[in-house]
Amino acid sequence: xxxxxxxxxxxxxxxxxxxxxxxxxxxxxxxxxxxxxxxxxxxxxxxxxxxxxxxxxxxxxxxxxxxxxxxxxxxxxxxxxxxxxxxxxxxxxxxxxxxxxxxxxxxxxxxxxxxxxxxxx
Numbered sequence: 268x269x270x271x272x273x274x275x276x277x278x279x280x281x282x283x284x285x286x287x288x289x290x291x292x293x294x295x296x297x298x299x300x301x302x303x304x305x306x307x308x309x310x311x312x313x314x315x316x317x318x319x320x321x322x323x324x325x326x327x328x329x330x331x332x333x334x335x336x337x338x339x340x341x342x343x344x345x346x347x348x349x350x351x352x353x354x355x356x357x358x359x360x361x362x363x364x365x366x367x368x369x370x371x372x373x374x375x376x377x378x379x380x381x382x383x384x385x386x387x388x
Contacts, residue, residue, distance in 0.1 A: 268289040269292075270290075270380050271288045271356075271378060271380070272285065272286070272287040272288075272377055272380045272383075272384070273285045273287075273375065273376065274286065274287055274303075274305050274384050282307040284306065284307070286302065286303065286304060286365060286375065287377070287383050288300060288302055288303075288352070288361060289301040290318075290356065298320050299317065300317070300352070301313030301316070301383075302316060302327075302331075302365070303385075304367070305384070314329075315329075316350060316352070318352070324356075325354055325356040326352070326353050327350070327352040327353075328351045330348065331348045331349075332345060332347045332348075333346045333347075348367050349367075349368055350365075350367050350368075351364075351366045352364065352365050352366075359378065361376070361377040362375070362377075363375065
């Protein structure tokens with residue numbers, strides 16, 4: 268898989284923030300993608316999403332189902348978010364849009380990295 272990232276550790280808080288996108292491209296133009304959304308820590312699995320690539324134009328769309336624990340009741344809450352990623356995929360970068368549940372991050376650039384954050388030695 269090719270991995271693209273803009274993840275970073277916030278200097279003052281130590282929080283991990285940003286996105287990572289891991290792409291496996293197939294000969295028929297389909298892609299398997301894992302989207303990692305970092306909002307403070309590297310905990311959690313990637314969001315498994317299907318997609319398609321034509322030339323350098325990448326389109327990924329699917330649903331993200333989160334299983335959360337509500338406190339203090341410790342009740343499980345399930346939330347589903349629509350995810351859409353559109354942009355240009357190159358050898359060294361991805362440039363495009365990441366939209367989650369109707370929230371548009373705007374234009375975003377991810378650069379190619381060797382591995383996802385949670386696999387770093």
